[in-house]
Amino acid sequence: MAVQISPSILAADFARLADEAAAVPNADWLHVDVMDYHFVPNLTLGLPVVEALRKATATPLDCHLMIADPDRWAPQYAEAGAGSVTIHAEAAKAPVRTLREIRAQGARAGLALNPATAVEPYEDLLPELDMLLLMTVEPGFGGQKFLDMVLPKVRRARELVRRHGGRIWVQVDGGVDAETIGRCAEAGADVFVAGSAVYGASDPGAAIDELRAAATRAQG
Numbered sequence: 001m002a003v004q005i006s007p008s009i010l011a012a013d014f015a016r017l018a019d020e021a022a023a024v025p026n027a028d029w030l031h032v033d034v035m036d037y038h039f040v041p042n043l044t045l046g047l048p049v050v051e052a053l054r055k056a057t058a059t060p061l062d063c064h065l066m067i068a069d070p071d072r073w074a075p076q077y078a079e080a081g082a083g084s085v086t087i088h089a090e091a092a093k094a095p096v097r098t099l100r101e102i103r104a105q106g107a108r109a110g111l112a113l114n115p116a117t118a119v120e121p122y123e124d125l126l127p128e129l130d131m132l133l134l135m136t137v138e139p140g141f142g143g144q145k146f147l148d149m150v151l152p153k154v155r156r157a158r159e160l161v162r163r164h165g166g167r168i169w170v171q172v173d174g175g176v177d178a179e180t181i182g183r184c185a186e187a188g189a190d191v192f193v194a195g196s197a198v199y200g201a202s203d204p205g206a207a208i209d210e211l212r213a214a215a216t217r218a219q220g
């Protein structure tokens with residue numbers, strides 16, 4: 001599948017979110033990290049900001065819920081207009097119901113796995129999914145170093161997805177930059193979240209072009 005780049009607004013200026021969204025017109029998605037001080041030791045934003053961003057940009061929102069009770073809140077993010085809503089396997093208590101509710105609201109449904117969470121136990125959930133998100137840092141903060149140990153899991157996820165028809169996107173998130181993105185693409189990822197590498201660059205749009213080119217080259 002063609003490479004997709006999803007810049008993470010966690011690395012953007014929160015006081016100027018509409019401008020920051022406008023600074024990346026070539027992004028496929030805008031990655032919105034929702035954190036609640038419980039599932040991760042950080043707090044970011046919630047539904048009102050997602051609703052406001054939805055009106056401020058035409059770029060679809062890729063909401064990644066790092067929250068303790070995704071079963072309660074995920075459908076509301078889809079209802080608020082997110083194009084994709086991803087819940088964590090480690091937090092969801094009723095993932096089948098929640099993933100179905102996300103889809104019923106018209107959004108794509110994603111399942112995220114922390115670096116130490118294996119993908120194989122979730123094979124039976126694949127029919128409920130549009131995307132698997134493999135964290136390549138421990139969730140909670142931007143600007144961390146990419147964890148190479150996740151790359152074999154990216155390969156295994158791609159193989160599982162292939163056996164189930166190849167329809168599901170494989171997203172990587174954390175420490176993705178112009179160097180690490182090639183290894184992720186080569187391992188089978190096709191959707192790339194990048195915070196610091198995009199919003200830390202002097203020209204965020206050019207940084208996206210560079211990431212896309214590096215991933216496309218590595219896909220071969």
Ligand SMILES: O=C(CO)[C@@H](O)[C@H](O)COP(=O)(O)O
Pocket residue numbers: 008010011031033064137138139140141142143144173174175176193194195196197
């Ligand atoms: O979900 C997270 C962190 O928990 C990510 O989306 C980060 O925001 C990515 O930031 P960089 O590692 O690219 O700076």
